Amino acid sequence: xxxxxxxxxxxxxxxxxxxxxxxxxxxxxxxxxxxxxxxxxxxxxxxxxxxxxxxxxxxxxxxxxxxxxxxxxxxxxxxxxxxxxxxxxxxxxxxxxxxxxxxxxxxxxxxxxx
Amino acid sequence: xxxxxxxxxxxxxxxxxxxxxxxxxxxxxxxxxxxxxxxxxxxxxxxxxxxxxxxxxxxxxxxxxxxxxxxxxxxxxxxxxxxxxxxxxxxxxxxxxxxxxxxxxxxxxxxxxx
Numbered sequence: 001x002x003x004x005x006x007x008x009x010x011x012x013x014x015x016x017x018x019x020x021x022x023x024x025x026x027x028x029x030x031x032x033x034x035x036x037x038x039x040x041x042x043x044x045x046x047x048x049x050x051x052x053x054x055x056x057x058x059x060x061x062x063x064x065x066x067x068x069x070x071x072x073x074x075x076x077x078x079x080x081x082x083x084x085x086x087x088x089x090x091x092x093x094x095x096x097x098x099x100x101x102x103x104x105x106x107x108x109x110x111x112x113x114x
Numbered sequence: 115x116x117x118x119x120x121x122x123x124x125x126x127x128x129x130x131x132x133x134x135x136x137x138x139x140x141x142x143x144x145x146x147x148x149x150x151x152x153x154x155x156x157x158x159x160x161x162x163x164x165x166x167x168x169x170x171x172x173x174x175x176x177x178x179x180x181x182x183x184x185x186x187x188x189x190x191x192x193x194x195x196x197x198x199x200x201x202x203x204x205x206x207x208x209x210x211x212x213x214x215x216x217x218x219x220x221x222x223x224x225x226x227x228x
Contacts, residue, residue, distance in 0.1 A: 004157070033214065042120075042204055042218035043158075056215060091157060098214060105150075105157040 004106035005074075006092050012112045019079040019086070021109045025094030031055075032075040033103060034067055037089040049075060082113045116141040118207045120219035127226055129197055135190040135222045137179075137205030145207050147188040148216065149179055152202040161203075164188060175199070200226045 005024040013019050025032050031050055035043040036059075045059040049069035060067065064082075069075040079086055089110045093103040119138045127133045139145055146165050150158040162173025169181040179190045188205060202223050206216040 006157075031214070035216075035218075040220075042118075042220040043206075043216075044218070045215050048214055093158075095214070102148075102160060102163065103214075103216065105159075107155070107157040 004092055004094050004104050006090075006106035006109050008109060009107065010110050010112070012114060013082045014114055015083060016081050019082050019111055019113075021077040021079075021090050021092075021111070023075040023077070023092030023094075023106060025075070025092075026104050029094035029096055029104070031095045031097065032069050033093040033095070034075075034077050035091045035093065035105075037091060037108070039088070043091060046077075079111075082111075084113050087111055087113045116145065116207055116209050116217050118205050118217050118219040120205055120222050122222050123220070124223045124225065127195055127224065129226055129228050130194045132193050133191065133195050133199075133224065135203050135205075135224065137188045137190065137219060139186050139188060139205075139207050141186075141207065141209060145209055147179075147181060148206045148208075149173065149177070149188075149190050150204045150206060151175075152204065152221075154201070158204065161190070195224070195226050197226050197228065199224060 033048050034046040037043045047060050047067045048056040064080045066078045089108045091108045093105045095103050117140045121136045148163045149161040152158050162171050164171050164181045172178045177192050202221045204221045205219040
């Protein structure tokens with residue numbers, strides 16, 4: 001079984017551009033999570049989604065960041081008008097419905113803003 | 115609010131020596147605890163977890179951890195490390211019975227040298 005697939009692995013954007021990060025969950029997992037890892041820090045929760053629903057976005061910055069998990073296709077984390085401070089590793093995780101299993105993490109997308 | 119503290123940012127150790135990576139949590143309610151390992155440029159892999167029951171939990175790759183409620187600790191141990199154990203280790207906790215929204219420590223880099 002394929003694990004959580006994230007692409008691209010590395011993404012370079014200039015300040016002001018948009019970044020789109022994709023995440024395909026483990027087959028059969030209906031819940032997706034995005035975490036951000038800033039340099040020298042642990043992972044910080046950003047958002048938790050179910051198909052077509054945002055369940056908890058308490059960790060998302062109020063502006064420029066959005067996430068979706070459509071009925072078909074991967075989950076997308078979108079960062080508009082990127083700034084240098086957005087440079088980080090963004091990890092996606094997926095799980096079965098709550099209480100039925102644990103988070104499986106992808107290999108991450110490393111975003112560099114120049 | 116729950117928090118997870120990893121006191122050591124880096125732990126150097128010689129091959130075949132024992133190692134302990136420390137983790138303390140603060141939570142006034144029941145907590146579920148996890149240890150993840152991150153190899154360079156890879157995602158997080160679940161090492162072990164404590165949900166309930168026996169306070170000594172065994173994980174993959176010969177690692178184990180002990181849940182100590184009185185000391186609010188969940189230290190990770192291995193009796194004899196290998197070069198291949200060199201990685202970043204993250205302690206994480208969740209108050210949610212569905213195990214979503216993990217709170218991570220800042221990580222401990224284990225450096226195993228010959």
